[in-house]
Amino acid sequence: MSYRLDLSQPLEDETRRIALEQIARARRALAEAPPVEAIHELRKRCKKIRALLRLVRSALGKRYARENRRFRDLARQVSGWRDEQVLLETFDALLAHYRDEIDCRHYTAIRARLKARRERTLADELVGEGKGGEGKGGEGKVGSEGAVDTAALEAALDEARQAVLGWRLKGPQRDAWQAGLAMTYRRLDDAGETAAEEGSVVALHEWRKRVKYHRYHCELLRSLWKAPLTVRAEEAHRLSDLLGEDHDLAMLAAALDDADMQRISAERRQALGSLVARRRLSLQRSAMPLGTRLAAESPKALSKRFKRYRRALPS
Structure with a gap:
């Protein structure tokens, strides 16, 4: 179903449904999509869930802060590479916008530096299944050198799914x-x-x-x-x-x-x-x-x- 509340249904049920759908899409992207798409999907789905949480925050009570932090931190684990990818895309878009005024060849060296930075960050962050160590608290989300393990991200999403199943809204829901x-x-x-x-x-x-x-x-x-x-x-x-x-x-x-x-x-x-x-x-x-x-x-x-x-x- 779409990212839309069916207000004819109990709000608590709809809140859980939408969150679970977003988690499932992020989980599927990590398992099936290339790294570029997987990272983008994960971050987008986390943002949508955080928006959903903000909509019902008063009814979630104390649980709101914990769940908002969960999805914020999950997205941050892959923010470094995505930031570098965006820099390269921004550079290309900027030169395309002014292509009638400039000689793009003059900026080839800058683009090469941006691309190299992106590749270094990707190599640092996506270490692949089984290569990550345990982070602080033994959560296993951060590798021994600070790299993000895709298998650990999938596990974190599975953990988030279990938490969502326990979401309850307090007071009148309508x-x-x-x-x-x-x-x-x-x-x-x-x-x-x-x-x-x-x-x-x-x-x-x-x-x-x-x-x-x-x-x-x-x-x-x-x-x-x-x-x-x-x-x-x-x-x-x-x-x-x-x-x-x-x-x-x-x-x-x-x-x-x-x-x-x-x-x-x-x-x-x-x-x-x-x-x-x-x-x-x-x-x-x-x-x-x-x-x-x-x-x-x-x-x-x-x-x-x-x-x-x-x-x-x-x-």
Whole structure:
């Protein structure tokens, strides 16, 4: 089934169903997909589960913090290689965007450095089944040299599946998602204001995270009113993509100052840095008005609107 709550069913059952489906997809990717796809799938599924947890956090009680930490840490185990892969993809996309203005051959050496970094990180992180040692606490998730063992990741997902089977929601369930929706949207609103005021890499990245959670909440709640919530989720997705590209470019700019890039001429690094700055400015100019529209309502008004959607559903 899709990543959507069936609000005609008990919320507790639906919460477990969706979490279990996301775990199954991540588990299947690790077992069957190439490393690039497997890592991407694992991280995406963990983000979707964390969004689901945020939607029902008030009803989960103390269990929320433990389960949110579980899926956050699981995704972080493979973050290093994914970050390096994104740097290479960001570099390629940047040069493609400005291909009519530049000679891409001037940046071949930089790309070679980025590719080498990616390959080194992949070799460090994916050691394969049976090569990982035990991490702290004997969990067996981290190898003897800090590398992630794919077999241990699969075991961690199996452990997470057992935990999800025990999830219980406290109190009345019918509208238990409303508090989580309101809290996440309020944080989106606050993060957008901070990003507009500061414009820092940290503030923009924090805003993006809040946008993504709101997007997933709109997807989860599509049964309230499919057409408008689908469009809202798509616009939130578009905003998160703009902010995501901006963040990736900021990381690319930072990578140009790393020690392994110092053998590249300063002129070439500065030229690429100028392209990064131009592209980031363009992305931010597109993101800001979209973010203003997405958060045009006050948190209180949005909460009331979604409550009215819920009351309009057949009993």
